Amino acid sequence: MKYRWFSSLFFVVPIAILLMSAGEDVFEKGLGFYKEKKFLLAIGAFRNAAELGNKDPKLYLLLGNSYVGIDDYDKAIESYQKGLQSGLPLAYYGVYYFNLGYTYGLKKLYQQAVVTFDQALAYDTNLTHAYWYKGMLYYKMRDRTNTIREWETYLVVNPTGPQSDNIRRALELLRDPNFNFPDDLVKNPMERLTNTESVVAEPLIDISGALGDYKPEDKGKAEDTSVEDIEK
16 A cells, blocks of 8 residues: 555656646747747747746746737736736736736726836836836826826936936926827827937836847747647
């Protein structure tokens, strides 16, 4: 009887170890696809890694970012929320909430995005570009007072930040008593406010650094197939 129990235990433990190792290998494969901006392939690999029990705290963050890379914002939100419910180390909550707020903004759920950015800042006060984004969101909601407040806060906490010069120019216009919101709010309102042809928007937070130079044309690097095909 004891021998049979020991044999069963010996069989189960190596299987668990093999699955864990397979999950790590698939995650690394997904990370490689992700860095190449082959987002559909990355999605397939990351989902397989999750099914194999991979517990890397970056897994659902990178999965969500990959979905953003193919404009599937609902799946991205679902992925970030799964990560937040997975028992993450405390240091990861800020970045997950930030990217979740970013994606709500892409879906034009502006108020929900603002609340989520506040959650990100509650976990990590170093995420100062959340104030930049919140100002953008309030602008799109035609809320001049809160737009000014958020961008003034950005300048206080990050006076030499990458958006500081743009914000200073924008604030000059917003403080003008004769300022009126335009009839058509452009995708990046800072370009209208600063009369700048191309203002670089801050990207998603990306721990592995692959999306820092992400451009719309990179979407073409995704394979012309479905996630289901990839996972087979």
